[in-house]
Amino acid sequence: MADGDTATQPEGSTNGAAPARGGNPFVPRGVGGDGVGLDPTAPRALHANPSVVGSSQPLAISAGTPSDAPPVLGAGSASVGSPRGKVRIGDRIFLALTRGASGFVVLLVSLVAIFLVVKSLPSILDDKVNFFTSSEWSTTAGNLRFGIAPLLYTTVAISVLAMILAVPTAIGIALFITHYAPKRVARPVAYAIDLLAAIPSIIYGIWGAAVLAPHLAGVQRALYHLGGFPLFKDRNVPTGSLFDGGVVLAIMILPIVTAISRDVFERTPRENIEAALALGSTKWEMIRMAVLPYGRGGVISGAMLGLGRALGETIAVFLILSKVSNFSPSIFSGGETFASKIANSASEFSNPESTGAFIAAGLVLFVLTFVVNAAARMIVNRRKDFT
Amino acid sequence: MAKSIEAKNLNVYYGKFLAVSNVNFTVAPNSVTAFIGPSGCGKSTVLRTINRMHEVIAGATVQGKVLLDGEDIYDDGIDPVAVRRTIGMVFQRPNPFPTMSIYDNVAAGLKLQSGRTRKADLDGVVEKSLRSANLWAEVKDRLSKPGAGLSGGQQQRLCIARAIAVQPDVLLMDEPCSALDPISTMAIEDLIRQLKKDYTIVIVTHNMQQAARISERTAFFNLSATGQPGELVEMGETPKMFTTPTDKRTEDYISGAFG
Ligand SMILES: Nc1ncnc2c1ncn2[C@@H]1O[C@H](COP(=O)(O)OP(=O)(O)O)[C@@H](O)[C@H]1O
Ligand SMILES: [Mg+2]
Numbered sequence: 039m040a041d042g043d044t045a046t047q048p049e050g051s052t053n054g055a056a057p058a059r060g061g062n063p064f065v066p067r068g069v070g071g072d073g074v075g076l077d078p079t080a081p082r083a084l085h086a087n088p089s090v091v092g093s094s095q096p097l098a099i100s101a102g103t104p105s106d107a108p109p110v111l112g113a114g115s116a117s118v119g120s121p122r123g124k125v126r127i128g129d130r131i132f133l134a135l136t137r138g139a140s141g142f143v144v145l146l147v148s149l150v151a152i153f154l155v156v157k158s159l160p161s162i163l164d165d166k167v168n169f170f171t172s173s174e175w176s177t178t179a180g181n182l183r184f185g186i187a188p189l190l191y192t193t194v195a196i197s198v199l200a201m202i203l204a205v206p207t208a209i210g211i212a213l214f215i216t217h218y219a220p221k222r223v224a225r226p227v228a229y230a231i232d233l234l235a236a237i238p239s240i241i242y243g244i245w246g247a248a249v250l251a252p253h254l255a256g257v258q259r260a261l262y263h264l265g266g267f268p269l270f271k272d273r274n275v276p277t278g279s280l281f282d283g284g285v286v287l288a289i290m291i292l293p294i295v296t297a298i299s300r301d302v303f304e305r306t307p308r309e310n311i312e313a314a315l316a317l318g319s320t321k322w323e324m325i326r327m328a329v330l331p332y333g334r335g336g337v338i339s340g341a342m343l344g345l346g347r348a349l350g351e352t353i354a355v356f357l358i359l360s361k362v363s364n365f366s367p368s369i370f371s372g373g374e375t376f377a378s379k380i381a382n383s384a385s386e387f388s389n390p391e392s393t394g395a396f397i398a399a400g401l402v403l404f405v406l407t408f409v410v411n412a413a414a415r416m417i418v419n420r421r422k423d424f425t
Numbered sequence: 426m427a428k429s430i431e432a433k434n435l436n437v438y439y440g441k442f443l444a445v446s447n448v449n450f451t452v453a454p455n456s457v458t459a460f461i462g463p464s465g466c467g468k469s470t471v472l473r474t475i476n477r478m479h480e481v482i483a484g485a486t487v488q489g490k491v492l493l494d495g496e497d498i499y500d501d502g503i504d505p506v507a508v509r510r511t512i513g514m515v516f517q518r519p520n521p522f523p524t525m526s527i528y529d530n531v532a533a534g535l536k537l538q539s540g541r542t543r544k545a546d547l548d549g550v551v552e553k554s555l556r557s558a559n560l561w562a563e564v565k566d567r568l569s570k571p572g573a574g575l576s577g578g579q580q581q582r583l584c585i586a587r588a589i590a591v592q593p594d595v596l597l598m599d600e601p602c603s604a605l606d607p608i609s610t611m612a613i614e615d616l617i618r619q620l621k622k623d624y625t626i627v628i629v630t631h632n633m634q635q636a637a638r639i640s641e642r643t644a645f646f647n648l649s650a651t652g653q654p655g656e657l658v659e660m661g662e663t664p665k666m667f668t669t670p671t672d673k674r675t676e677d678y679i680s681g682a683f684g
Contacts, residue, residue, distance in 0.1 A: 309520040315481050317534040317587070318510030327533060331524035 154401040161394025169398065173365050175379075177392035184395045186402050188365040192280060192373035193403070196355065197348035199284030199369060204292050205341045211292075212299035213325060228300065235293035243357030246286035251277035251358065254285060258370050268367050275372040278360030284369070286358055287351060291344030298343065302336030303329050335418045342414035346407055352377035376403040427454040427625045428494040428594040430475060435489035436654075437470050437479060444470050446654035448489075450644055457621050459636035459663065460629040462646030463678070467655030468629045469599050471646070475627065476512035476597055477505040493594065510538060513588030513624075517600040519580035521572035521587070528568040530583055531555060534591040550590055557623075558586035559616050578609025585616065589624070596620060598628040602635065614639050633679065637667050645675045 162169050164182050172185025211231060215224045258281055262273050273279075306329045314324040360372035361382075374382065376399045387393040435448040445467035452458045460468040473479040474487050477498060490497045498508045521530045531551045551568070555561040560582040564575070572583050581601055588596060598617075602610040617626060617639050630636050636643050644660040659672045670676050 307520075309516060309518055310522060312478065312481070312516065313520045313522065313584070313587075314533075316476065316478055316509055316514040316516075317537060317591070318506050318508075319537050320506050323537055327522060331522065334524070 151404065154397055154404055157390075158394050158398035158401050161391055162398050164391065165395075175395075177383075177386055177395045179389050179391045182391060182395060184398075186376070186399055189374060189376050189379055189399060190402065190406075191365075191367065192359075193349055193375040193377070193406070195367075195369060196280050196283045196287060196359075196373075196375060197345055199280065200287035200291055200348045201341060201345055203285060203288035204295055204344060205337070207288070208292055208295035208299055208340070208344075209337060211296050212303050213329070215296075215300055216303040217321070217325060217329065231293050231296050233293075234289065235297075239290065239351060239354040240357070242286055242290055243354035246282060246354060246358040247278065250286060251279075251282040254282055257281075262370060269369050271366070271368045271370075273368070273370045274362055274364075274366060275360040275370075278358055278372050280359070280369045280371065280373060283355050283358045286354055287348045290351065290354065291347050294347065295337075295340040295344045298340030299333060299337045302333035306332045338414055338417050342410060345410055349375075349407055349410065350377055350403065351375075352381050356381045376400065376406075426592070426594060426623060429454045429492075430595060430625065430627070431490075431492040431495075432471070432475075433490040433492065435471065435474060435487065435491070437467065437474055438484075438486045438488075439482065440484040443654040445646075446656055448657045450657060450660050452625060452627060452642070454494075454625050455621055455623075456642065457617060457626045457628065457640045459640035459643045460627065460646060461631070461633055461636050461643060461678075462655070462658075463648060464631065465651070465655070466646040466648040468646050470655070471657075472597050472599055472627060472629050473514075475595070476514055477508045478514060480505065510534075510591060511593050512595045512597060513591065513593035515581070515584050515588055515596070515598040515601045518604050519577055519584050521575075521580050521583050523571070523573045525572060526569045527564050527572045527575070527583060530572040531586050531590050533587060538591055554586040554590040555583075557589055557616075557620065558582045559612060559619075560586055576609070578605050578612060581605060581609065581613060582616065585613070585620075589620065592623075594625065596624045596626045598626065600629050600631060603631060610635070633667070637663060643667070645670070645672075645678065647674055647678070 161182055161184075165184060166181065167174050167183045167185055169185055171187050172183070173188045174183045174185055176183045211227070215228050219227060255277060258273065258279065261270055264270065310328040310332060311324060314327040317327075319327055355375050356378040359374060359378060361374060362372040365371075365373065380396050380399060383396060387396065430450075430452040432448055432450050435445065436443060437445040437448075448471055460472060462468055470479065475491055475498075477487075479485050479487055487499060490499055492498075493508075493512075497503070521527075522533060525533065528551055531554050532547055535547060535550055552561060552565075555564060560579060563579060564570075564583075572580065575583060581604075585596075585601075602613050605613065614635065617628065620626060628636075628640065640663045642660060643663045643666040645658045645666065646655050647658045648655045659666070659670060659675050661671070666675065667679060670679065
């Protein structure tokens with residue numbers, strides 16, 4: 039993106055930013071610097087925004103470059119041709135609104151975090167076993183024995199499995215839609231994938247449990263016989279294994295990852311594509327040379343959005359996974375995720391102490407989502423000087 | 426190495442729109458040929474038929490022949506990918522791969538062609554190409570830095586290095602200096618004069634002084650009216666084209682543009 043400026047730079051001159059900053063009377067001083075949500079240099083901020091990742095609204099993400107628009111509108115169009123004083127007031131109001139909105143979001147997230155900590159801390163302190171490593175879960179008031187180890191494992195395992203299945207598929211579909219399929223095929227395919235996002239999770243849950251899981255039994259049996267390594271051992275549930283859950287989650291996050299990948303692949307600069315083709319690359323080589331590197335950041339953002347959704351998905355996982363009495367790391371075993379555990383236990387929220395145990399589980403999920411986001415941001419930023 | 430080019434009865438279409446009609450020309454090996462003419466007359470379009478880049482645009486087609494040392498690159502059995510590997514191209518806007526380092530940009534074409542090249546060989550070719558592009562001294566200490574971090578003129582020379590790294594037979598350039606400042610432009614012109622030793626060069630330029638400075642032969646393209654197909658009006662020795670052209674239209678264009 040920055041290559042646009044440098045391309046037309048005369049040799050020896052330093053940087054494209056200087057003249058714009060010094061001389062443009064239309065850009066009010068304050069706007070560029072302190073608008074929290076306005077930084078135009080962070081076009082993917084929305085994708086990595088924790089509050090978005092945490093939510094389970096699938097359709098909230100389809101917009102391409104939402105964060106690009108506001109600064110342009112605010113700084114540019116409002117000011118051109120209007121008298122000076124009026125412009126300032128409009129800008130101030132706009133600035134105050136955006137500041138207020140972003141401040142409100144930050145406040146909201148902080149309040150949720152505080153709520154989680156305050157409500158769960160007494161129970162964690164009262165825990166008779168290690169909160170992080172224990173696999174017990176008994177929330178009888180006065181004798182709290184609960185640990186999140188199996189919940190954490192199941193949540194992460196099922197989500198990672200979903201990612202492993204969904205991300206390559208999504209990339210494949212996105213490439214097909216953007217670079218292989220003729221328009222009249224591409225459009226319906228894209229539309230169909232988008233429709234997947236419109237199916238409520240409860241439907242996925244019922245379908246996964248009643249229809250898909252029995253069909254996957256054969257696949258699991260085959261993989262099980264392949265080898266004895268721990269991930270494939272222990273077929274201790276007939277249906278409702280982590281594998282079943284992972285497959286359904288993969289289908290659920292497919293539209294998000296596909297939509298975002300499609301979006302970035304579509305925007306690969308024509309000149310990069312032509313550069314690759316002119317060197318004598320085949321279509322696939324061109325895609326590896328120009329399209330995939332360009333889309334890398336976007337695909338990662340999309341994958342992380344999907345991961346965020348998978349981690350927090352509740353009702354579908356709740357319906358699909360079979361509970362087991364003995365924890366096993368095998369993906370053919372059953373289990374519970376943070377979300378499904380909490381959903382499963384609403385009847386136990388009878389006193390603050392046992393409720394606190396579940397809120398503690400929620401807190402870990404909250405932190406986990408944050409960590410995933412931070413990691414995604416780091417990955418995207420690390421190679422920033424190359425894009 | 427350097428090969429001759431001969432275009433025969435080229436009609437070039439964008440969908441149903443005939444953009445250029447009935448173009449015929451020959452280009453000798455190890456020469457520099459300039460395409461000039463008003464914008465929209467089809468210079469880029471014709472240039473892109475020479476390495477079959479025209480057809481990567483949806484709906485774009487070509488009728489006629491382009492002979493590379495006598496062999497028709499539009500023959501049925503010919504793979505366009507193979508054609509592009511032997512005919513390098515430099516674009517109007519410098520377009521290094523933004524995610525690749527300087528080194529990888531130069532090596533990109535090579536990695537395509539030979540699959541797995543030994544690192545030492547690759548190093549050698551990268552250095553040689555960058556030297557030929559007069560860029561080595563400026564970048565030798567930062568080969569692993571992104572190519573997009575160079576100045577415009579350096580980026581364009583990087584793109585030339587990338588194109589010649591695979592030792593093509595022909596080098597096509599579409600207004601390679603139009604996005605550059607005068608000093609970078611001079612650097613590229615010097616480079617073109619040197620590269621002529623090894624390659625056949627065809628360059629589109631809107632700058633007639635440039636055509637006069639670097640080319641041996643010049644082709645003048647024109648458009649009789651908008652919506653009409655462009656055509657090749659006349660082609661000849663550059664000095665003659667700029668002093669005593671045969672065609673009235675060439676004379677008008679040149680005197681208008683120079684005067
Ligand atoms: N991708 C395209 N699709 C359709 N028409 C095109 C395309 N590129 C160029 N043209 C048309 O072809 C004609 C020649 O264009 P071009 O070769 O770019 O001219 P020049 O390089 O001489 O300025 C113009 O009428 C132009 O509008
Ligand atoms: Mg052109």
